[in-house]
Amino acid sequence: MTRFVESTITFPYKRSLGPVTGAFMTALADKRILGVRSGSGVLVPPMEWDPVSGAELAAELVEVGPAGTVEAWTWVPEPTEAHPLDRPFAFAFIRLDGASVPLLHAVDTGSPAAVRAGMRVAPRWRGRRVGHITDIACFVPGEDAQVDGPDAGAPGQPVELMDYTAAVTYSTPVPEMADRAVAATRERRLVGLRCPTCERVYVGGDRPYCPVDALELGPDAEVDLPTTGTLTNFIVVEPVRYPGQTETEPFARVFVLLDDTEVVLTYQPVIDLPVHDIHVGVRVTAVWAPADAPVDTFSGIGRPMGSLLGWTPSGEPDAHDPDLVNRIY
Ligand SMILES: [Zn+2]
Incomplete structure (x- = not known):
């Protein structure tokens, strides 16, 4: 049976909000929460279309809350960097006063024993707000909205764009x-x-x-390959800051033509070869993880390399074949 490996790429993305979500975000910066009328109900967050019937809504926005009632909740004991709070908290469905559907948000109570369905909660606003759902830092027990620190006020401009982290998950047969x-x-x-x-x-x-x-x-087509070669091309990557980036200094990925073959390994890591010393023709040899501590390394384009950590200069004189730079694949 074929084995599959699942991979997720996440990346920062900017989206335009449109007239309804844009108005919702703009109001958040002003410490107000808006819903939209849909039939006899009020949807929060507001939408342009009714999620049940698909019918276009009239964009009749109404203010709801700010307090509401917890309808259901789950405790998050170990928050990650993707969570809204850096301490244990509850994710809860909160029915804001005047809304007909619950809003999902964080509730900060300190302990799961302090959360229950039916409890009343109100927003704790951030002092500095930008027009985003995280302008509500979380909800807290009680009827009265709070503000974290000094209130910097609303930015004063309509919010039209939103930054968020997009994610694409896919499976690949191995x-x-x-x-x-x-x-x-x-x-x-x-x-x-x-x-x-x-x-x-x-x-x-x-x-x-x-x-x-x-x-x-x-x-039956399997053959052993040499573990020495010559560097034919290279790339120096200047890392930019994005969520999940762990590199802080420029680093290289190199192409290695294996000796006595036509095989080029692409986007390989280098070891003990400083970025400013990298050039075409460097003779290199494979570096392996210790047999008792196997690792799963990946090339710069995600190909599994197992315990092959990368390539290091062998100390031999450079190769001087002018055709080397044409050996990309
Ligand atoms: Zn063939």
């Missing part, structure tokens, strides 16, 4: 050969697949076929 290639790295071996027809060698096993001959390559 060919058996890819698992075998990673297993080989535990024994400090690099394996490839040699096409019996054209004799081209493919590395990594995540694409176990020869695209030229349209031929699937099985275990």
